[in-house]
Amino acid sequence: MSMKHVPAIVAVLASLAAPVAAHERAVVFPDTPDGEVILAADLHTHSVFSDGAVWPSIRVEEAHRDGLSVMAVTEHLEYQPHKADIPNPDRNRSYGVAIESLVKAQYRGLLVINGAEVTRDQPYGHINAVFVEDANALLTSDPRDAIEAAHAQGAFVFVNHPDWLPQQPDGVARLSGYQKQLIADGLLQGIEVANGTMDGLSEHALQIALDHNLTVLGNSDIHGLVDWTHDAGHDGRRPMTLVLAADRSEEAFKKALFDGRTVAWYHDQLMGREENVQAVVRSCLSLLPEAFDGKTSVLAVTIKNACPVNFTLQNIGEQTFQNVNDTISIDRNGETKVQVRMSKATDSVALAFDVLNTQIGYRKTLPTTLTADVPPTLSVPSR
Numbered sequence: 001m002s003m004k005h006v007p008a009i010v011a012v013l014a015s016l017a018a019p020v021a022a023h024e025r026a027v028v029f030p031d032t033p034d035g036e037v038i039l040a041a042d043l044h045t046h047s048v049f050s051d052g053a054v055w056p057s058i059r060v061e062e063a064h065r066d067g068l069s070v071m072a073v074t075e076h077l078e079y080q081p082h083k084a085d086i087p088n089p090d091r092n093r094s095y096g097v098a099i100e101s102l103v104k105a106q107y108r109g110l111l112v113i114n115g116a117e118v119t120r121d122q123p124y125g126h127i128n129a130v131f132v133e134d135a136n137a138l139l140t141s142d143p144r145d146a147i148e149a150a151h152a153q154g155a156f157v158f159v160n161h162p163d164w165l166p167q168q169p170d171g172v173a174r175l176s177g178y179q180k181q182l183i184a185d186g187l188l189q190g191i192e193v194a195n196g197t198m199d200g201l202s203e204h205a206l207q208i209a210l211d212h213n214l215t216v217l218g219n220s221d222i223h224g225l226v227d228w229t230h231d232a233g234h235d236g237r238r239p240m241t242l243v244l245a246a247d248r249s250e251e252a253f254k255k256a257l258f259d260g261r262t263v264a265w266y267h268d269q270l271m272g273r274e275e276n277v278q279a280v281v282r283s284c285l286s287l288l289p290e291a292f293d294g295k296t297s298v299l300a301v302t303i304k305n306a307c308p309v310n311f312t313l314q315n316i317g318e319q320t321f322q323n324v325n326d327t328i329s330i331d332r333n334g335e336t337k338v339q340v341r342m343s344k345a346t347d348s349v350a351l352a353f354d355v356l357n358t359q360i361g362y363r364k365t366l367p368t369t370l371t372a373d374v375p376p377t378l379s380v381p382s383r
Contacts, residue, residue: 026067027308029242032279036244036261039069039253043115043130043241044160044192044219048082049094050075050117052223056094057101062226064107066238070253072130073098074115077139077146091116091135111250117160118146122167123176126160127188131254144178147187156257157182158190158217163202173205175212183212189258194218194266196230196239206264206271207362215257216272217241218264237308239266244279268310274360278368281355284309285330287370291377292345298322299340299349299374305330310357316367317352327356348373 029038045059046052052059056073063071073095090096095114102112115130116138124143129150132138137153138146150157162173173191175183182188191214193205198221209216220238222229230236244261245252256262263272263280270277284307290300305311315326322339330336340349350371358366 025065027237027240028067029280029308030283030306032244032283034279036246036279037248038280038283039243039245039248039256040067040265041070041072041241041243041253042066042068042220042222042238043070043072043158043217044074044117044128044195044221045071046075046117046221046223047073047094047098048086049080049088049097051079051081054225056098058225059222060098060101060105060107060110060112062222063112064105064110066226066240068110068240069248070111070113070243071098072113072115072128074117074128074130075135076117076119077135078119091139095135109248111253113250115155116150118143123178125162125167125176125179126164127157128160129155129157131155144182147182151187156190156215156254157188158192158215159188160192160219161195161198161200161221162191162205162208163200164195164198171200173202173208175208180212183214188214190215190217192217192219192264193271194239194264194269195221196266197221197223201266201269201271201359203271203359203362206359210273210361213260215260216262216264216276218266218271237265237267239264241265242270242280244276265309268357269359270309270355270357270366271359274366277355277358277360277366280307281311281358281366281368283307285311285368285370287349287351287372288335289349289372289374291375292342294377297342297344299342300337301340301349301351301372302335302337303328303330303351303370304335305333308332312356313353314356315351316354317350317369319351328353345377346374347376 047056075094114132116135118127120143132155133153137149140146218239230238242263243256245256288302311330313328352369355366
């Protein structure tokens, strides 16, 4: 397939996007309270065209099964261990194969974008560029030239696995002076705080993102099969980036990336800027109180979870619970009923929690307050 025809094909497919589950294990999130859509993306994947173990068409089918909205093809530019068997010199070829399979399968709601991984030792590290028009232009002797070529194409550029043990033996994510200069020069916009191949979550990388105004990302960096690596056939999930976009278009997705409207999701952990994590949590959790029974001041409240994430909440409010302790679990797409000691009948209820499966800074969880109106009922008898 000629690369000059790919953008038109992608545009047609993107225009077919619809908020429907593509498979029984597909992830679906409600819109945020402000009306943004939550798009699941994986912006770091590999196939046999670099050091992966599968053909690009498998990557596309996996993304469809997982209900992703966006998948990026990001082969290593310099590292080509299969080149004796797959000697194609075109660094866009993997993307071309992926698009051919996407068109053939007619998967609705999945956008596949072109990218590349600039693969160098420290102090350069591994850096991904997505929304690349021509990956061949990034295959340069000087890594900065590669990043500048990506920038010239309007690409979104981010640091991969900054806590990777072969390059950070203590497991602590940190930026090199070279990477800091890229940020200062406007050439670097994001950083991975979760990486599936390294099986790592990095609270240090999250703090780096906050300190340097970088977009927070969670990606699979998948090389083998998603089902095997992340037990996806048994309720496992690959790491993903949840992108809070104005709509489901490619333009809105890309703008949200550059604006930093993202949350990293891995192993039920949600990591990101406080306002972004708060938006996702508020889209997921809601209170459904019953009416007071007119006999007691204990209020029955159902906490509903409309998302494919298991939540753990720690009660930090004044009210205590009659039937459970202060640590509450709400299963994905499930609900938990609590009996709240209210002291008197009220027309509204507000429950304050720390969301323990979130991080909004170094070792810092999200506080949130869930509110709802209470249906009218008889007054509570005086004591």
